[in-house]
Amino acid sequence: MAITDFFDEMQGGGGLVRPHYADVSRWLDGMSSERMARKRAEANALFHRFGITFAVYGEDSGTERLIPFDIIPRIITAEEWRTLEAGLRQRVMALNAFIRDIYHERSILKEGRIPEQDVLGNAQYRKEMVGVQVVHDVYAHIAGVDIVRAGEGEFYVLEDNLRVPSGVSYMLEDRRMMMRLFPELFASNRVAPVDHYPNLLLETMRSVAPAGQDNPTVVVMTPGAYNSAYFEHAFLAQQMGVELVEGQDLFVRDETVYMRTTQGPKRVDVIYRRIDDDFLDPLVFRKDSMLGVPGLLQAYRAGKVTLANAVGGGLADDKSIYPYVPEMVRFYLGEEPILNNVPTYRCSDPKQLSHVLANLPELVVKEVHGAGGYGMLVGPTASKEEIEKFRARVKENPDKYIAQPTLSLSACPTFVESGVAPRHIDLRPFVLSGKEVCMVPGGLTRVALREGSLVVNSSQGGGTKDTWVLEA
């Protein structure tokens, strides 16, 4: 069964083109599919030449693939963006307050708003962080919040990515590519710019340097050239004009972090790390980690270096914590949440589990700790066998799963084999938190290229689109 009843970003009721898409719709009508195919081929060749690729796990080492780029932009009106921006700001502030609370007073647990064992028993909870002061009380400096639209003005948050969210380089490169391929579109549409993102990121990083470091040294830390997101790590370091380091380039002496340079050791103040907690410091976390820096956590706890994102923040983006985010907004900010949460059934609860098992064909079931679109069931598009296989897995390990009603994700016209056709999309804006909270208008739009598919992840064959926020 395919989902036929969905919100079309371009066409409203009766096939009428929505006003903010009028210009793009005319442009589309005037373009032959040959020209479109030629432009797409040109884009692919350029992406290859620039090496804008991602490595695919599970294939030959060194295999690099392009993320398919769709040349038809996704457009958000100024008014919609205002709501989204306010909602994102609110949500990320609440999440940061929550993480701080958990590692200090734990008032939200004491007041019984969230069951204690869901938080303290969580695999992402780091006891090493209890009582540690972080600069400006910020834990999730970079948050990539996944949002989908179900209807007019109706946005839902699917996931808060607070560990090492990626994709921002594609947001920037997609824009560059669009401006290169179709400059005329930017003359006839007032598209809010996004290319100052690296500046905002650098400012954010500098604003969270340890006290007393007036001219802080910021670095980007990567697991290495074979990591799937290496292109992005290199890209961000280059755009910010800072060093891209690996664990082997750093060492700790007297609780201070240094990098090894051709002129001897140089102090490092802020590390934008693109490496998971587990691999950061072999003295504290995984002993077998070759990627980390011995002693890093001690320097961090002593306040001599800032890690972004903070250690232990993954606690708040776990799917088992997700259902409580609206409660966090109310608790910490005293406000009503602006962005909706998708109703979520926790299979660990026997009553909710039996509801889930009875309604599998209508639900989306996800692993609590899963990511990247692996290990999930989309009930309405799954076969009977797939559903039954999943039923067995959920029954065996109910704690590992949550379920949500299948949202009919909005769709945007996309250039596919059969021509231009609607395909489902999501949106990942990137929210930066330092001394201030800020973001560039828009984000990364991911598109499920297969007809009817709701899975937009690039690891599952999803593509990306340039995302426009129109200026009022």
Added chain:
Amino acid sequence: MLSRTADHLFWMARYMERAENTARMLDVGYRMSLMPQTATEVEQNWVGLLRIMSLEEQYRATCGEVDGDKVIRFMIFDPENPSSIRNCLRAARENAHAVRDTLTAELWETTNATWIKVRGLTPEILDDRGVGEFFEWVKYRSHLSRGVTIGTMLQDDSWRFIRLGTFLERADNTARILDVKYQVLVSEDGGEAADYYRWSALLHSVSAFEVYRKVYRDLISPVRVADLLILNQDMPRSLARCMREVYANLQVVANDRSGETMRRAGELEASLRFGRIDHLLDQGLHSFLDRFMDRIYDLGNRISDDFLIPLRAS
């Protein structure tokens, strides 16, 4: 700059230069093999080339008998041969990939595009298009990446480690080309005409044919060829010129550990700057080149220790 970054830049440049010089060396070997001579002489030519690369044993283990076509394919494509042109271009690209944040977009794209192209080639391309065209292509890509480096990179320490890699590698490679060919050339007596073609092939291989004419305005003589490729300061591939560049770049990147490395580089540079070709030939060209290559090897190791290998925390 990060030691690891300097290391990758240094090796990126070395591998690109090595790919070019391997193409040059094979080109001269190929040209010489086309001249009238006995089968043994032809074979000796190729054996000499393999020896100078220290690859004779590995070649015989993989390919058996020494044969021009097979040597060329082994030196271009063989996946097990670390010095094959394909592997050099791959290594150049891998090093560039590891530090692409420090390269200009143009330099990264050039290096990446070179690898993407050579990755798709199979030995059949040589039957189709001829080896000459392939060697020209490799040289062209190397020229391009060097030109892009000079034309786009900020001339800071990154640039200097790239230049260090380029000239250290080139010094080594020019010495090798001279060593392998010079011995064969002075010992064989093929008559004047044959000699002329052989010496001109050697000069062509280092793009020095026209330069020779311009500098000496005279017949080609072995002593002058040696003089040009070893001592001429203005010849961009001569040992003297390469060492001048190595020394100059080392002076700029110097740190508090690199004193002895500087001294050794300076000593070698001075010996070429103030050297005389008849003195070099008196001690035997082969033994001179042999010692020169040892000293280049030593400098490479010292540069690694002083700058590139992450210094231990102490």
